[in-house]
Amino acid sequence: MTRKQRRFGLIAGSLAVLGAAVGLILYALTDSIVFFHSPTEVEEKNIKPGTRLRVGGLVSPGTVVKGEKLSVQFEVTDGNKAITVAYTGILPDLFREGQGVVAEGVLEQPGRFYADSVLAKHDENYMPREVADALKKQGYWKDDYDKKPQVPMAGVTGAAQ
Amino acid sequence: MIPELGHYALVLALALALAQSTVPLIGVRRGDAALMEIARSTAIAQFAFAAVSFAALTASYVMSDFSVENVALNSHSAMPLLYKYTSVWGNHEGSMLLWVLILALFGALFAWFSSNVPLALRASALAAQGWVAAAFYLFILLTSNPFARLPAPPIEGLDLNPILQDIGLAIHPPLLYVGYVGFSMAFSFAVAALLIGRIDAAWARWARPWILTAWIFLTLGIAMGSYWAYYELGWGGWWFWDPVENASLMPWIAGTALLHSALVMEKRGALKVWTILLAILTFSLSLMGAFLVRSGVLTSVHTFATDPTRGVFILLILVVFVGGSLALFAWRAPMLKQGGLFAPISREGALVFNNLFLITACATVFVGTLYPLALEAVTGAKITVGAPFFNLTFGPLIVPVLLAAPFGPLLAWKRGDLLAVSQRLLAAAALAVIALIVTFIVQGRPVLAPLGIACGVFVIAGALTDVAERTGLFRTAPQVALRRAVRLPRSAWGAAFGHLALGVMLIGIIGESQWNTERIVAMKVGDKLALAGYDLSFDGAGQRQGPNYTELFATFTVRRDGKVLGVMEPSKRTFAHRDMSTTEAALKTRGFSQLYLSLGEVEPDGTVAVRAYYKPLVLLIWIGAILMAIGGAFSLSDRRLRVGAPRPAKARAKAALQPAE
Numbered sequence: 061m062t063r064k065q066r067r068f069g070l071i072a073g074s075l076a077v078l079g080a081a082v083g084l085i086l087y088a089l090t091d092s093i094v095f096f097h098s099p100t101e102v103e104e105k106n107i108k109p110g111t112r113l114r115v116g117g118l119v120s121p122g123t124v125v126k127g128e129k130l131s132v133q134f135e136v137t138d139g140n141k142a143i144t145v146a147y148t149g150i151l152p153d154l155f156r157e158g159q160g161v162v163a164e165g166v167l168e169q170p171g172r173f174y175a176d177s178v179l180a181k182h183d184e185n186y187m188p189r190e191v192a193d194a195l196k197k198q199g200y201w202k203d204d205y206d207k208k209p210q211v212p213m214a215g216v217t218g219a220a221q
Numbered sequence: 222m223i224p225e226l227g228h229y230a231l232v233l234a235l236a237l238a239l240a241q242s243t244v245p246l247i248g249v250r251r252g253d254a255a256l257m258e259i260a261r262s263t264a265i266a267q268f269a270f271a272a273v274s275f276a277a278l279t280a281s282y283v284m285s286d287f288s289v290e291n292v293a294l295n296s297h298s299a300m301p302l303l304y305k306y307t308s309v310w311g312n313h314e315g316s317m318l319l320w321v322l323i324l325a326l327f328g329a330l331f332a333w334f335s336s337n338v339p340l341a342l343r344a345s346a347l348a349a350q351g352w353v354a355a356a357f358y359l360f361i362l363l364t365s366n367p368f369a370r371l372p373a374p375p376i377e378g379l380d381l382n383p384i385l386q387d388i389g390l391a392i393h394p395p396l397l398y399v400g401y402v403g404f405s406m407a408f409s410f411a412v413a414a415l416l417i418g419r420i421d422a423a424w425a426r427w428a429r430p431w432i433l434t435a436w437i438f439l440t441l442g443i444a445m446g447s448y449w450a451y452y453e454l455g456w457g458g459w460w461f462w463d464p465v466e467n468a469s470l471m472p473w474i475a476g477t478a479l480l481h482s483a484l485v486m487e488k489r490g491a492l493k494v495w496t497i498l499l500a501i502l503t504f505s506l507s508l509m510g511a512f513l514v515r516s517g518v519l520t521s522v523h524t525f526a527t528d529p530t531r532g533v534f535i536l537l538i539l540v541v542f543v544g545g546s547l548a549l550f551a552w553r554a555p556m557l558k559q560g561g562l563f564a565p566i567s568r569e570g571a572l573v574f575n576n577l578f579l580i581t582a583c584a585t586v587f588v589g590t591l592y593p594l595a596l597e598a599v600t601g602a603k604i605t606v607g608a609p610f611f612n613l614t615f616g617p618l619i620v621p622v623l624l625a626a627p628f629g630p631l632l633a634w635k636r637g638d639l640l641a642v643s644q645r646l647l648a649a650a651a652l653a654v655i656a657l658i659v660t661f662i663v664q665g666r667p668v669l670a671p672l673g674i675a676c677g678v679f680v681i682a683g684a685l686t687d688v689a690e691r692t693g694l695f696r697t698a699p700q701v702a703l704r705r706a707v708r709l710p711r712s713a714w715g716a717a718f719g720h721l722a723l724g725v726m727l728i729g730i731i732g733e734s735q736w737n738t739e740r741i742v743a744m745k746v747g748d749k750l751a752l753a754g755y756d757l758s759f760d761g762a763g764q765r766q767g768p769n770y771t772e773l774f775a776t777f778t779v780r781r782d783g784k785v786l787g788v789m790e791p792s793k794r795t796f797a798h799r800d801m802s803t804t805e806a807a808l809k810t811r812g813f814s815q816l817y818l819s820l821g822e823v824e825p826d827g828t829v830a831v832r833a834y835y836k837p838l839v840l841l842i843w844i845g846a847i848l849m850a851i852g853g854a855f856s857l858s859d860r861r862l863r864v865g866a867p868r869p870a871k872a873r874a875k876a877a878l879q880p881a882e
Contacts, residue, residue, distance in 0.1 A: 150821030
């Protein structure tokens with residue numbers, strides 16, 4: 061083979077691998093990405109039940125209801141609309157009423173969401189960014205969300221005594 | 222006084238970096254050896270001042286000087302001493318200081334150990350290193366001063382984020398940074414070669430130890446981060462395809478490709494231009510990682526704080542360095558001479574194959590990481606690209622690399638014989654088929670697991686075949702084989718270990734992802750839980766006081782077939798100063814597998830939510846990473862790299878000063 065033929069072979073091979081990669085990426089992007097919506101957007105966009113998505117907002121105080129076998133239900137609000145989230149499992153350490161959460165799962169019916177994972181913040185200072193943006197959009201953002209929460213911790217310490 | 226000293230030292234380090242980045246280049250231009258030699262002394266002095274600065278911040282932390290804002294925000298007087306040390310880099314400003322310290326350390330080490338590198342190349346590389354350092358010193362001084370004082374110092378600090386109060390913080394960031402920053406040496410070497418306009422096989426020999434060092438540390442750093450997330454976050458995952466993790470994975474993949482292509486360049490003088498480009502790309506990906514993590518475009522445990530000016534500044538650094546070096550590459554690369562010829566089926570060909578697939582796989586990670594950011598910037602839609610995307614794209618692209626790994630080292634340079642190599646790998650393939658059948662019979666169901674295990678066995682057996690072939694094991698007397706094994710170049714052992722490690726890691730990944738058992742249950746004292754053949758009984762709960770937290774723990778007795786194996790004690794720690802709690806998982810190691818228990822919420826009636834996992838073979842994932850690093854260390858200790866290239870003849874040294882025609 062001449063040098064030119066070799067180079068052609070190499071380039072053709074590279075293009076084939078790159079093409080395969082592009083194909084894989086496009087296929088995966090149509091299938092395995094998950095959109096984030098605030099409760100208002102879920103309603104406005106008429107998202108069909110059965111769609112997989114992420115919903116975020118603040119946990120409405122007083123709406124957390126615990127059931128049997130680790131099932132729990134709570135409302136997530138962006139200040140305008142609220143959506144009921146049902147979840148079975150262990151909530152993250154930083155899950156509190158009035159705090160930001162992001163739930164990933166499936167919309168069962170309009171206004172009701174079944175989550176298979178619930179994420180809270182990484183530490184006490186910061187709101188999940190999507191949630192902060194969603195709240196700002198609804199004019200519900202207060203500057204003090206960025207600051208240290210004053211609520212004493214219930215839950216763990218209370219139960220231990 | 223100490224913080225001001227640290228601040229001042231940092232400014233001096235910047236001044237030295239600026240001198241280091243300009244004077245030697247003037248020297249190269251004029252052919253003035255004295256000016257070129259300045260690079261060495263400035264690099265060493267710059268490191269000394271960066272070290273003084275870092276020591277000053279460390280002293281402020283150890284003495285709990287809360288008049289320093291950074292200390293007040295991230296420390297607490299009651300914190301154990303180890304965490305006072307580690308919290309120096311448990312925040313944005315301090316971690317950037319660690320970054321420049323390591324950057325300066327690499328520059329100083331290179332200045333110290335580079336007597337065998339031609340003067341012009343050395344001076345240019347150190348100058349490039351100086352630019353990078355100067356940019357980051359400016360970044361710290363202008364946007365993230367760790368030494369800022371508070372007008373009214375608080376009596377007590379705000380404490381370090383409890384998730385970071387762990388031995389992991391002492392190990393993971395320094396290792397990772399040595400890796401990230403170490404690739405700056407590859408970048409500096411590449412830029413120097415482009416500036417001088419001359420490059421040969423010796424370049425790879427000089428650059429390779431630095432690339433290898435960075436790669437070893439990055440490997441360990443990523444593995445340590447993964448293990449830390451596994452035991453600290455409490456839900457048993459070891460890799461989440463989180464953008465921040467991807468930010469460290471991309472330079473690692475590119476660095477792995479670079480190691481392999483530099484090998485071709487060193488041995489055969491081919492792939493020169495590609496290797497230079499790869500060196501630039503690898504460090505560019507490191508810089509992009511720094512941008513993703515430090516700019517606040519992502520929310521994560523790693524980001525600490527968000528401040529738009531920092532994001533813009535790092536983006537500027539990224540654009541200038543990536544754009545600048547790629548422009549330099551476009552301008553100068555055509556002047557570099559093309560290297561040796563090789564047939565498609567050859568060791569070189571195998572390494573090109575490795576590079577092609579690794580870089581494409583890296584590109585899919587790149588797309589998956591940046592696509593959500595780009596989409597949000599353009600349309601405002603917020604999406605997440607998670608594990609399913611990467612499993613579908615990265616997975617299929619990395620499998621060919623794994624399957625090809627045993628072939629590479631067995632193929633001859635220049636022109637190889639695929640048939641002969643395949644025959645040598647017959648035993649390995651037979652073992653793989655046996656593994657496939659055994660795994661299939663034992664567990665039945667999904668096809669993925671048996672195939673994955675077979676692939677892992679093939680890679681391990683293939684790596685061992687290579688060693689057996691080289692030592693003549695089974696063909697000669699054992700003593701002869703042993704003597705040959707001792708004499709085998711360390712780099713051959715390195716390659717064997719590195720490839721074997723891939724197989725080990727793959728088996729761990731398959732075991733953990735395909736066969737793990739998960740139970741999430743609410744338990745009361747006296748309850749029992751059956752998990753993958755083990756019986757766990759909840760014996761009781763209690764509370765104890767730590768130095769800066771209170772800890773609620775639950776005691777479980779682990780039994781198998783009625784025999785007590787031990788006690789597991791998962792707990793939850795509540796940090797009053799931060800009003801946060803962390804989950805401390807309990808791990809019980811059984812061979813390469815682990816039982817994993819973590820606590821969820823505790824109800825007032827004493828019911829505890831428990832996450833229990835049985836993770837088969839999970840330890841192989843990290844053992845694989847450690848083996849990989851050991852392989853890297855073997856290669857690094859190879860005589861040819863340790864001693865370095867022979868001192869170039871005078872004629873060659875003179876030629877090095879002039880651009881090649």
